[in-house]
């Protein structure tokens with residue numbers, strides 16, 4: 001289908017017909033602040049931070065407005081600035097001011113947009129309302145839920161429903177008491193949440209944040225070692241230790257998404273009790289040895305137990321080729337069909 005031509009801030013932009021003004025602007029490197037839009041999810045249009053002015057139509061939310069041929073869009077004007085500013089000021093008015101101790105400090109979209117607009121948080125007294133502090137839900141072993149920092153953008157709800165298909169959380173309560181929570185506002189650990197962390201990485205504020213997060217000094221692209229899907233991951237490394245794991249958006253296996261194991265299950269690498277050398281039993285005791293001795297011992301045992309005395313279990317951590325070789329060896333060399341594998345860990 002032919003592309004649509006429109007003008008954004010005086011720049012000629014070509015866009016696919018089904019895209020929105022926000023998507024067209026971002027693709028053309030024109031920044032429009034936005035909080036409830038996420039490229040992986042259907043737009044919800046709830047924050048009103050992405051307002052722009054369209055000639056002949058006035059103010060519209062850019063995340064919900066499809067592009068049209070000949071459209072003229074302004075992302076900056078006195079009216080746009082006013083509604084955008086009020087929308088963010090209302091969000092910030094009763095928001096905790098302790099950014100320095102917040103789990104998302106320097107990674108928070110609300111903080112970034114407030115700075116972009118130039119909002120002075122000390123001037124927000126006129127919007128303040130009294131609000132009971134909400135206890136932080138620390139029940140999940142990997143992330144915390146601090147609903148005092150929630151801006152009700154709904155990204156977590158849509159992520160859990162549209163991407164994860166779990167529907168563990170939704171809006172509960174009404175008005176000022178509205179929050180996102182599991183059914184019955186129970187602790188998240190008692191819900192059907194699978195702890196994939198997909199909502200946590202998309203949450204634009206510190207409402208959802210990983211426990212003990214440390215900023216990595218570098219990232220290493222690799223493949224998740226847990227199962228045969230082979231998700232692409234970016235391991236964050238700091239001081240020679242793995243401190244974070246992100247899905248690799250360029251991986252065709254997972255398109256940037258991860259399950260609980262791929263996202264939170266890498267602490268075994270640095271665990272002090274992890275076996276890093278082979279052990280062999282000598283006089284009833286397991287003792288450390290080198291690979292030559294360990295593999296030699298296994299090869300020797302193979303010669304003593306053929307046919308029905310032998311069975312093999314391969315692993316989903318291995319490649320398809322390695323598993324093929326394992327079954328070939330078991331059948332052709334050891335003379336048995338007793339070969340199985342663990343499909344997942």
Ligand code: SF4
Pocket residue numbers: 095096097098099100102103104105106108109110111149205206207
């Ligand atoms: S969520 Fe963002 S704006 Fe709120 S306290 Fe944390 S860093 Fe600051």
Ligand code: SF4
Pocket residue numbers: 149150151152153154155156157180202203204205207208
């Ligand atoms: S928890 Fe985060 S993602 Fe969910 S609604 Fe609140 S701010 Fe948005």
Ligand code: SF4
Pocket residue numbers: 159160164166167168169192193194195196197198199200
């Ligand atoms: S961690 Fe995953 S399963 Fe749990 S609420 Fe978030 S998206 Fe849903």
Ligand code: FES
Pocket residue numbers: 033034035036037044045046047048049050051061062063064
């Ligand atoms: S990003 Fe458009 S309304 Fe929130």
